[in-house]
Amino acid sequence: MTESRHGGMFTPFIKQCYVTATVCMNVLSNGAAYGFPAILLPQLKLPDSAIPITKSEESWIASIITIAILVGNFSMPTIMNRLGRKRSHFIVMLPTALGWLLIMFATNVQMIIIARCMQGISFGQGVPIRAVIIGEYTSPKNRGAFLSLIAVAQTLGIFTVHLAGSLVSWKNTAAICIIFTTLSFLMTFALPESPSWLASRGRYDECTKHFEWLRGSEENEELNELIEARKNYKITKETSSKKISDVVTHAEFYKPIVITLHMTLLMYVAGSMNLAVYGSTILSEIMGPNVDVHFWLVFLDVVRIITSFFAVFLMRTFKRRTVTFNSIGLCIAVHLAIVAHVSMIKYGIKVLDHVWVPALLLNLQCFSVSSGIVPITSVITGEMFSLEYRTTGISISTAIATAFHFAILKTFPYLVSGVGIEGAYGMYASVLGYCMIVMWYMMPETKGKTLQQIEDRFKGIDKTAAQTELKPLNDIKVVI
Numbered sequence: 001m002t003e004s005r006h007g008g009m010f011t012p013f014i015k016q017c018y019v020t021a022t023v024c025m026n027v028l029s030n031g032a033a034y035g036f037p038a039i040l041l042p043q044l045k046l047p048d049s050a051i052p053i054t055k056s057e058e059s060w061i062a063s064i065i066t067i068a069i070l071v072g073n074f075s076m077p078t079i080m081n082r083l084g085r086k087r088s089h090f091i092v093m094l095p096t097a098l099g100w101l102l103i104m105f106a107t108n109v110q111m112i113i114i115a116r117c118m119q120g121i122s123f124g125q126g127v128p129i130r131a132v133i134i135g136e137y138t139s140p141k142n143r144g145a146f147l148s149l150i151a152v153a154q155t156l157g158i159f160t161v162h163l164a165g166s167l168v169s170w171k172n173t174a175a176i177c178i179i180f181t182t183l184s185f186l187m188t189f190a191l192p193e194s195p196s197w198l199a200s201r202g203r204y205d206e207c208t209k210h211f212e213w214l215r216g217s218e219e220n221e222e223l224n225e226l227i228e229a230r231k232n233y234k235i236t237k238e239t240s241s242k243k244i245s246d247v248v249t250h251a252e253f254y255k256p257i258v259i260t261l262h263m264t265l266l267m268y269v270a271g272s273m274n275l276a277v278y279g280s281t282i283l284s285e286i287m288g289p290n291v292d293v294h295f296w297l298v299f300l301d302v303v304r305i306i307t308s309f310f311a312v313f314l315m316r317t318f319k320r321r322t323v324t325f326n327s328i329g330l331c332i333a334v335h336l337a338i339v340a341h342v343s344m345i346k347y348g349i350k351v352l353d354h355v356w357v358p359a360l361l362l363n364l365q366c367f368s369v370s371s372g373i374v375p376i377t378s379v380i381t382g383e384m385f386s387l388e389y390r391t392t393g394i395s396i397s398t399a400i401a402t403a404f405h406f407a408i409l410k411t412f413p414y415l416v417s418g419v420g421i422e423g424a425y426g427m428y429a430s431v432l433g434y435c436m437i438v439m440w441y442m443m444p445e446t447k448g449k450t451l452q453q454i455e456d457r458f459k460g461i462d463k464t465a466a467q468t469e470l471k472p473l474n475d476i477k478v479v480i
Contacts, residue, residue: 011216012139012214012215012216013139013142015213015214016137016138016139016142016146016214017146018187018190019133019134019137019138019191019214020134020138020146020149021187022089022184022187022188022190022191023089023130023133023134023150023184024130024149024150024152024153025153025180025181025183025184025187026089026092026093026096026126026130026180026181026184027126027130027150027153027154027157028153028154028156028157028160028180029093029096029100029157029177029178029180029181029184030096030119030122030123030126030154030157031153031154031155031156031157031158031160031161032157032158032160032161032177032180033065033096033099033100033116033119033122033123033157033161033177034065034123034154034157034158035157035158035159035161035162035276036103036119036161036165036170036173036174036177037061037062038161038162038165039161039162039164039165039166039170039173040061040112040165040170041053041058041061041062043165043169043170044058044170045058050107051106051107051108051109051112053109057109057113060113061109061112061113061116064113064116064117064120065116065117065119065120065123066120066402066405066406067120068116068117068118068119068120068121068123068124069120069121069123069124069127069398069402070124070399070402071120071121071124072095072120072121072122072123072124072125072126073124073125073127073128073395073398073399073402074124074395074399075121075124075125076088076092076124076125076128076129076391076395077128077391077392077395079091079125080128080129080132080197080391081391084193084194084197084198085129085132085133085136085193085194085197086188086191086192086193086194088125088129089129089133089188089191090185090188091125092122092125092126092129093122093181093184093185093188094122095118095119095121095122095125096118096119096122096123096181097178097181097182097185098115098118099115099116099117099118099119099122100115100119100174100175100177100178100181101115101178102114102115102118103115103170103171103174104171104174104175104178106171124398124402127381127394127398128381128391128394128395128398130150131147131150131378131381131382131394132194132382132390132391132394133194134146134147134150134382135147135381135382135383135451136194136195136196136197136451137194137195137214138214139215139219140222140447140448140449140450140451141448142316143379143382143383144315144316144320144379144383144446144447145312145313145315145316147315147375147378147379147381147382147383148308148311148312148314148315148375148376148378148379149312150375150378151308151311151370151374151375151377151378152305152308152309152311152312152375155304155305155308155370156305156308157180158276158301159301159305160176160177161173161177162301164176164177192210192213192214193206193210194210195207195208195210195211195214195223195226196226196387196451198210199226199227199230199387200230200387200388202230204227204230207223207226207227208223208227211223211226222450222452225450225452225453226450226451226452229387229452229455229456230387250389250459251458251459251460252386252388252389252455252458252459253386253389253393255384255442255458256380256384256385256386256389256393256397256458257393257396257397258438258442259380259384259439259442259443260377260380260381260384260393260394260397260401261397261400261401261404262435262438262439262442263324263373263376263377263380263435263439263443264377264397264400264401264404265401265404265431265435266328266373266431266432266435266436266439267369267373267374267377268401268404268405268408269408269428269431269432269435270328270331270365270368270369270373270428270432271331271365271366271369271428272369272370272373272374273405273408273409274408274409274412275300275365275366275369278409278412278413279293279297279300280293280297281413281416282362282421283296283297283362285342285416285420285421286338286341286342286358286361286362286421287355287358287359287362288355288358291355296359296362300362300363300366303363303366303367303370304366304369304370307366307367307370307371308370308371308374308375310371311370311371311372311374311375312375314371314372314375315375315376315379318447319445319447320376320379320380320443320445320446320447321443321445323372323376324372324373324376324439324443325436325439325440326372327368327369327371327372327373327376328368328372328373328432328435328436328439329436330364330367330368330372331365331368331369331373331432332429332432332433332436334361334364334365334368335365335425335426335428335429335432336425336426336429337361338358338361338362338365338421338422338425339422339425339426339429341357341358341361342420342421342422342425343422346420346422379446380443381394381397383446383451383454384446384454384458386455386458386459387451387455412424415427444457444458
């Protein structure tokens, strides 16, 4: 560590790439776990399956992960605050590895359900820590691009498990997927501890050493801001006691939560999960019953992967608000166009009754979701929360977001049967519009800013304003 600090063979950028790769390798495994039922359940339902399942068992295998995510999510703040980021990352991978091992050697449904619980716990624990590690370890100029790679890794994980599951058995697929967790575990040994966490514990010498190993000596201004802020916080903490009612009224606590929740709700109604889970239904309803569903599902998977990589360029090049509102605007327009197209077909207006029209609209939907909406959600989670409330705020946001996730997936089939696919898309467009308005007034511009500067902005401290190169696109302040 000392050699690199003084200009060893690896630059700070390479080290930050390594940190991101370490985190994303485990995210890839989590993505594979999320998509695993798509290849597991069809094989278990075959007549010659060694582990036959009932309808009830099938639903438990698919849905138990959502409940387990909540358990893992609420356990993470205490672990991260007490043990630090590095040791917490080791802990996160243990349930994932155990889950894959249980699946590899499963002889009954109960073992599979327990394995899915383990994977869900790890998934829930991983959501806050992956954003925290990448957010705290990386430079402001590259942080957005690195955070957007979380979405890329998760998409690749789902694609990998679908591809492997189409070629080999579900047990062999699990054996392939555990490799990603193993690699991430081994790579974590080379990570330093988070400078932010060390500063929060008053270990300023170690904080400086690890910060300079990660960032070099060119960003010492951020280091000084971090240490100064933590020292001031400790003095304030010693002279005052905070009640819960006082904490929840702090802008640096509740505003990031409100922003993150609206962005997450927006991500779900935009179609990020519905396309993955109900893709066959959506394609049949929008493109027609005679369409080759399997071909278009694979095609849209490829589009999501390509646009997820394109998102890295967008985050590196453009402001956060520019990416956010352009992608939301495109998504709303696509939703309304789908409503219009399906309605015209149903009422016998077949001027645009060609398969390329709905195909283009669905590809544009995937583009808007994967290139902007999904990655910006990861970026916001990693950037918005202050150090004092980071783990707690992310966990609260993730817990409520999980409820959004469950509600939207649960209600979608009933919406389609009740008001049709055009009605569902129309309702989602309305929610998208509402979220866009809230985000417009509440979301600050964070590109190029240090985490301390973002925290100071929520607190209403302007001491760093003159030093910040990029400013928000609007200066409207909203009092809630």
